[in-house]
Amino acid sequence: MSYPLSLPAAAPLITLTHPKPSLWVIELHNGQDNRLTADLVDHGLKPALDAVERHWREQWRAAQSAKDKSGGKGALIIVGRKNQDKFFSNGLDFANVVSNPNFFPMTFNPLLSRLLTFPIPTIAAINGHCYAGGFMLSLACDYRVMTDGSKRNAWLCMNEVHFGAVWPRSFAAIVRAKVGDHRLQRKIALEGHRFTAKEAYEDGLLDAIVQGQTAEILIKAEEIADKFSVNAQGGVWGLIKACLLFPGRPCTQVI
Template sequence: MSFPLSLPAGQPLLTVTHPSESVWQLELHNGADSRLTRHLLQEAFLPALDAVESDWKRSLKAGGKGDAALVIVGNTKQDKFFSNGLDYENAIKQADFFPKVFNPWLARLLTFPMPTICAINGHAFAAGFLLSLMCDYRVLTAGRAWCCFNEVHFGAPLPPPFAQLIRVKLVDPQLVRKCALEGHRFVPQELLEAGVVERLVEGKSSEVLAAALELAESKASLAKTGVWGTIKEEIYREVLVAIAENRTVSRSAKL
């Protein structure tokens, strides 16, 4: 596998690099605010995850030590957004978007077989915040950045997988209520104090990314036994069941 890898070919929406022997980096650049569109998820993000895992497994077969971690960051050419969430209006017009594209992406990233570190270099709204929560660790800019699920404010119900992930990742009932029912815009210090992020970083996207890469290096050895993803399948079983059920319900509704 040759890196950098830009996907999809021709009009890339993300780029995968391999900055060190044990760390891969996925940078979103679907515009400045990295909206999570069908095209991005299906033609770029999922193939990027496959490419990273395949490269890691090839290294293992070649006698590599097996250390591995993945860092995900928003467009580093700006410092305003990590991700502005789904292209919602178009997503809800596509009957198969959630069961065929979004839910498989959720399950794939949530159980990825190496530590995943999210470098939140700006605002993370709705599915953008969800993306950060699906990762195993989070590093957040200490600057101006709101993280929230704002569905309650624009009248969109939370899909069951969203709700389950919020409950599992945030744990505290008061925090869950503020997040899901009030659409509270969390500022960096709140998320640090709640234990949702591991570290706040002063400076621009480059500093946030550097801190995430450092954290990734420190966690990479956890992948080498090959059970990281399997363990996540167990601890996030409720979320995976909700994803599977949501896919079934969506297919039934379509029929």
């Protein structure tokens, strides 16, 4: 496979890179605020995830065949546009989402489910504001790293309650799965609280905050990727996650 891979090809909204054998990076670059449109999801993120998984599985199988105990590692970072520090994602393209009855069942929910059970560790490198659907995208990842806001303000927020938009069931399911405290669930969903990075870290929504902006966030995200990419070698990272998140699914190895 040739990198960088820009998708969709005609008008790229994401770029996939492979900076080292065990790491893949997806950069969102739909305008300046990375709205999550149907095109970005269906023709950008989904095929990029396909490409990452296919490439990792090739490496994993090769390592298994060669009995290479050091092979088969892998991790994925998702980051907002790298040449700015204002937005990770400003959420869904709301006007078009509400007019498209297939957006959640056919487009966004399958993306969230795919990330929730992705076979290698996933890290959201939150390099700016992270709202609504962008917040859900980050929660669907395994780890979250964010700027501490000391150089530029950045917030996490589910603000649907403030403009009268009902949540799809997928959003509620992710918050229940990833946020254990009912008071914090209320704060996110019903109060639409705008979390600073410090608040989000203290409440367990973030795994790390860093002083700096995109470059420093990516360095920390890569540290986490390096630490946990080894856990993909067993081939069961995504299967164990599926057992935790979807109790009805059989926990059998499909590699």
